[in-house]
Amino acid sequence: MLDNISIVLINTTHPGNIGAAARAMKTMGLSRLVLVEPLEFPSGKAFALASGADDLLANAKVVGTLEEAVADCHFVVGTSARVRGVSLPLVDPRACASQILGEAGAGQIALVFGREDRGMTNEELQMCHLQVHVPTNPDFSSLNLGAAVQVMAYELRMAWLAVTRGELPLPIPRSHDLASQEDVERFYEHLYKTLVQIGFLEHSSHEKIMAKLRRMYGRIRPDRVELNILRGILSETGKCAEKADQAEKSESAQKT
Ligand code: SAH
Numbered sequence: 001m002l003d004n005i006s007i008v009l010i011n012t013t014h015p016g017n018i019g020a021a022a023r024a025m026k027t028m029g030l031s032r033l034v035l036v037e038p039l040e041f042p043s044g045k046a047f048a049l050a051s052g053a054d055d056l057l058a059n060a061k062v063v064g065t066l067e068e069a070v071a072d073c074h075f076v077v078g079t080s081a082r083v084r085g086v087s088l089p090l091v092d093p094r095a096c097a098s099q100i101l102g103e104a105g106a107g108q109i110a111l112v113f114g115r116e117d118r119g120m121t122n123e124e125l126q127m128c129h130l131q132v133h134v135p136t137n138p139d140f141s142s143l144n145l146g147a148a149v150q151v152m153a154y155e156l157r158m159a160w161l162a163v164t165r166g167e168l169p170l171p172i173p174r175s176h177d178l179a180s181q182e183d184v185e186r187f188y189e190h191l192y193k194t195l196v197q198i199g200f201l202e203h204s205s206h207e208k209i210m211a212k213l214r215r216m217y218g219r220i221r222p223d224r225v226e227l228n229i230l231r232g233i234l235s236e237t238g239k240c241a242e243k244a245d246q247a248e249k250s251e252s253a254q255k256t
Contacts, residue, residue, distance in 0.1 A: 001122040003106040004158055007149060008069045008112040010120065015040045019057065020146025026053035028153035029160070032109070033060040034069045040126040049146075066112065066124050071182040073110040075103040078128035079148060080119050081141040086211040088131040088218070093152055096132045097159035102170040107178055110154060126211050127181065129218045149176025160216055172198065187227050188214060194234045198241045 007025055014016050022033055033056050035041055041062065050057050063069050070076045075097060078088070091099070094095060103109050112128065114120035119142075125131060134143060134151050143151065162168035164209075192210060195201040201209060222230065 001101055001104045001163070002029050002156065003031065004108055005030060005100060005156065006032065006034050006069070006073070006108065006110045007153075008034045008066070008110050009038070009149075010036045010066060010124065011114065011115045012041075012145065013116050014145075015043035015046040016174075017145040018051040018060075019046040019051070019053075020144075021055040021149040022046070022050040022056040024146060024150035024153050026050075026056055028150075028157040030153055030156065032055060033057070034061050035062045036066050036069050037064060038062065065066060066127060066166060067181075067185060070110045070112070070127060071180060071185075073108045073181050074106065074178040075100070076112065076128045077130045077132055078112045078114075078120055078125045078183055079132045079134075079152065080114060080125060081133060081143070082119065083131075083133070084122050084125060086122075086126075086215060088125060088128060088215060089190055090128075090131050090133055092135055093132055094153040094159075096130060097152070097155035098170065099130070100156060101159050101163060101168075105170060110181075111181075113145060113148060113218045115129075117240045118216075122211070127185075128213050129221070179222060179224045179227050183224060183227055184217070187217075187222075187231060188241070190231055190234050194238050196243075197238055 007021065007030060009018060009021060012035065013072065015038070016143065018033075018035065018038060025031065039058075047054055047058055061069075077100060083090065083125060100109055110121065111132075114124070127166070132147075132152065134148065136143060159168060163170055188210070191213065192201070
């Protein structure tokens with residue numbers, strides 16, 4: 001189960017934090033590290049702080065975007081100390097750990113951490129199903145990146161130990177054909193294009209409406225077949241809009 005969980009670090013500035021994250025992961029039995037455009041990697045400083053978790057660094061997958069990092073995942077969890085305007089369902093690390101383990105029984109999961117200086121952007125959080133907030137001192141809420149990974153990795157281990165001892169019943173994983181984040185992103189692109197085409201989205205309101213639609217579909221979590229049905233509806237809607245557009249054009253051409 002722990003093998004299906006990837007820890008994703010976005011644009012990490014200090015390579016020492018990558019090493020500290022690798023150490024935190026290995027001590028808790030996690031092994032999949034994904035780095036989105038790290039500033040400096042590979043780096044001696046990362047290996048120094050990894051303190052023996054060198055294999056995790058050597059096997060770390062380095063990618064260019066968060067989309068790429070989570071493409072094969074069916075459940076994505078973001079971490080942030082800050083609650084956003086269009087906020088996701090918010091959970092603490094303990095509640096989140098058992099949910100992640102339940103999901104990990106059915107496929108790949110990503111747990112995403114932000115940059116040291118400014119965390120995760122709103123757009124990045126909108127790629128997630130859940131936001132985890134470590135309930136820190138509200139007057140000083142931001143943990144060091146390595147420490148944040150450690151807290152989450154510890155809770156995942158505790159939940160996993162409880163599962164192996166039969167003390168924590170996990171939610172039954174959804175058995176039907178789960179959609180990957182790549183499928184879901186393609187659906188959002190199609191939805192956006194169609195909503196612009198039919199004139200529903202005006203420039204000023206794009207961002208908020210799309211964030212709310214993403215949150216709604218993230219709550220529903222359509223499977224692959226359901227996504228295909230939705231995309232079929234979008235394609236037909238697009239065709240109707242095109243026909244109406246052409247009819248309007250030829251009508252105005254006849255008038256002139
Ligand atoms: N200044 C940044 C914090 C960056 S700390 C901000 O305002 O968002 C680096 C990363 O550690 C964060 O992006 C997040 O992934 C994690 N983190 C730090 N404190 C956290 C907290 N209290 N709850 C959840 N994640 C936290």
